[in-house]
Amino acid sequence: MTHDDSLLLKRTGYLAVTLFLNEDHDLIILIVNTIQKDLKSDNYLVVCAALNVVCKLINEETIPAVLPQVDAATARIAELEEQYSVLQEEVGRNRVELEQKIDSSIVASGDRILTEMRALFDGLGVEKHAVGHEDAGQSSASLGGQGILVTEAESNGG
Structure with missing residues (x-):
């Protein structure tokens, strides 16, 4: 199973080997070739599975x-971690810039809407303090009431 290309079977095989063999067992020598091959793999999950087996089963003889493969694999993993870190920083910067753009566009839209509402209410003779109040609940309540007044004024022909 450790020779299989399927990651699931490979990891299952390595698990079985670590459970049923100890580091002094004679069959460890037979699995060293597979471990060497897996340590050279491009798939980091295969490399990690092989490194786990190395930690548990490799003895002084092997x-x-x-x-050499362990050194190369750990160097590649460190390089991948560094690339991942740089990528995370760049994604974080892009995210902050995007959030700032979104926030500024939302604020600009909100300011534009408030300006238009104030102009509308000025034309209708509605009090200005109701629009743009610090407390959203008060703004909402006063706008609801003023909406009723506007509707009544329109229905009365005024």
Whole structure:
């Protein structure tokens, strides 16, 4: 199972090996070739599975056989982590810029709407303090009441 290309089967095989063999078992020598191949893989999940097995099963006799691949694999993983960190920083910067653009456009739209509402209410003789009040509940309540007054004024022909 450790030789399989399927990650699920490979990890299952490695799990079975770590559960049923100890580091002094003679069959460890037979799995070293598979570990070496997996440490060179481009798939970081395969590399991590192989590194787990190295931590649990490699003994003093087999360390020289896998040490160069372990060094190379950990260097590649460190490089990937650095690339991921740089990518995260860039995504964070882009996100902040996007949020600032969205916030400024929302504020601009809100200011424009308030200006138009004030102009509308000025034309109808509605009090200005009702629009743009700090408390949204008071603004909403006063606008609702003033909406009724505007409707009544229109129906009376005024």
